[in-house]
Amino acid sequence: MPASFAAPRTLPELLTELDGEATILAGGMTIMPLLNRGIGRAGKIVSLSGIPALRGIARSGDSVRFGAMATHSEIASDPIVAEHVPILATAAAGIGDVQVRNRGTIGGVAAYGNAGADYVTALTALGARVVVASRRGSREVAFDRFVLGLRRTDLARDEVIVAVEVPSTSGGRTAFERYFRVQGAAPTITAAAVLMPDRGRLAVGGATPTPVIVELGREFDLAATLDAVDEACAGRPFGDAHNPAPYRRAMARNFAARVLRHAREEQPC
Amino acid sequence: MLISVEVNGEVVTWDVDPRETLIDAIRERARLTGAHVGCRSASCGACTLSLDGLTVKSCCLLAAEADGRTIRTVEDGRTPPEVDDIQEAFIAAQGMQCGYCTPGMVMSVRHLLAQNPDPSDDEIRRGLAGNLCRCTGYVNILKAVRAVRDARLGR
Ligand SMILES: Cc1cc2nc3c(=O)[nH]c(=O)nc-3n(C[C@H](O)[C@H](O)[C@H](O)COP(=O)(O)OP(=O)(O)OC[C@H]3O[C@@H](n4cnc5c(N)ncnc54)[C@H](O)[C@@H]3O)c2cc1C
Ligand code: FES
Ligand code: FES
Numbered sequence: 001m002p003a004s005f006a007a008p009r010t011l012p013e014l015l016t017e018l019d020g021e022a023t024i025l026a027g028g029m030t031i032m033p034l035l036n037r038g039i040g041r042a043g044k045i046v047s048l049s050g051i052p053a054l055r056g057i058a059r060s061g062d063s064v065r066f067g068a069m070a071t072h073s074e075i076a077s078d079p080i081v082a083e084h085v086p087i088l089a090t091a092a093a094g095i096g097d098v099q100v101r102n103r104g105t106i107g108g109v110a111a112y113g114n115a116g117a118d119y120v121t122a123l124t125a126l127g128a129r130v131v132v133a134s135r136r137g138s139r140e141v142a143f144d145r146f147v148l149g150l151r152r153t154d155l156a157r158d159e160v161i162v163a164v165e166v167p168s169t170s171g172g173r174t175a176f177e178r179y180f181r182v183q184g185a186a187p188t189i190t191a192a193a194v195l196m197p198d199r200g201r202l203a204v205g206g207a208t209p210t211p212v213i214v215e216l217g218r219e220f221d222l223a224a225t226l227d228a229v230d231e232a233c234a235g236r237p238f239g240d241a242h243n244p245a246p247y248r249r250a251m252a253r254n255f256a257a258r259v260l261r262h263a264r265e266e267q268p269c
Numbered sequence: 270m271l272i273s274v275e276v277n278g279e280v281v282t283w284d285v286d287p288r289e290t291l292i293d294a295i296r297e298r299a300r301l302t303g304a305h306v307g308c309r310s311a312s313c314g315a316c317t318l319s320l321d322g323l324t325v326k327s328c329c330l331l332a333a334e335a336d337g338r339t340i341r342t343v344e345d346g347r348t349p350p351e352v353d354d355i356q357e358a359f360i361a362a363q364g365m366q367c368g369y370c371t372p373g374m375v376m377s378v379r380h381l382l383a384q385n386p387d388p389s390d391d392e393i394r395r396g397l398a399g400n401l402c403r404c405t406g407y408v409n410i411l412k413a414v415r416a417v418r419d420a421r422l423g424r
Contacts, residue, residue, distance in 0.1 A: 097399030
């Protein structure tokens, strides 16, 4: 089959292109290295770059709506993000390098669902929702139910992420931490804490296939919370040659402790 | 497929393969061989170009995606051996050995200094984090960038 490339301009045009065979191309920072190595389906590529409706960051009620094609660079420097979800700005600024941030998108990270990816952990703690569309209609999924396993998400082959909606954390206290061993490589551990007047959540990514979640009350016991993280990591170990599971588990506990202390000490992020 | 791009101020039309990368089009069609290919995996930054004013790793961008957009390369407006002050500083400070990473480095330095004319060492390091050099150990690269910064600020 000859290769094809399409760059639709509108959402309806995009949805007609998504026939279950198409490979979606967003920033390309994950998929292009794979395609360059001959990994993955490259027969029909559909680029999201030409669709204005997928761009932009805006307030939407008590939430901030990120178009799927909002780049890491845009998120790191957006005033709405800085005010309403500062930990996402922190997370964005730490990803990869300048060139990667100029291309990589929030939709691409969400769709790929990599263990420990900065946004995956942050969006889990933040209680984000993913807006997904296809020719069959559109639906909204809670982010913590969207990421199903290691690089496995609740996305059918004809579906596209249109936007990610994140509840504002203004009035609350939040913190984000990333731990990485080699600059340019994916982080080993990421941790995010969101403490709101009426709810609280800790998420730790990188030691398990999908982030560990601990719901936090208004008052919580640090030691018990860390034990819960540790236990969850022991139950679903994830590791690789550079960062084996027991090491990730130990770092998960450390970074959970840091992020909770930072959030409690009212440091801005 | 036909695409039209502005390269260093000149509009060109190319008939590209849907899977052709931008770096291949720039090197083979435009014959602008300043940008290099190192890894084809968005890691090394040797292929760094500017697309609509932002630095990108052009090995991981399809040429088709550049349709209608503006590209600047390290050559931009100069015929070798003509160089700009950044390239001059790399030469003077010996900010290169094999030179493979240099065109990509220069692109990143151009953008860094355009956005932040007075970067600290830390900001320089972060601005160049996407460009790997396996020869210099970065010390002389840092010296070169400081030299341009200071010269431009009249220090
Ligand atoms: C050198 C380097 C360093 C990096 N460092 C980090 C890091 O520190 N932390 C981190 O989290 N990430 C890191 N990354 C990954 C980076 O964040 C990517 O941008 C991201 O994982 C994928 O986003 P993308 O827009 O580039 O997606 P693409 O590569 O275009 O797509 C990724 C996958 O998602 C699918 N997809 C994309 N968008 C959508 C959509 N809207 N709807 C449905 N499916 C979609 C694609 O089909 C593909 O399967 C790094 C990448 C590189 C090259
Ligand atoms: S060749 Fe493009 S980043 Fe290495
Ligand atoms: S001078 Fe050889 S890689 Fe940088």
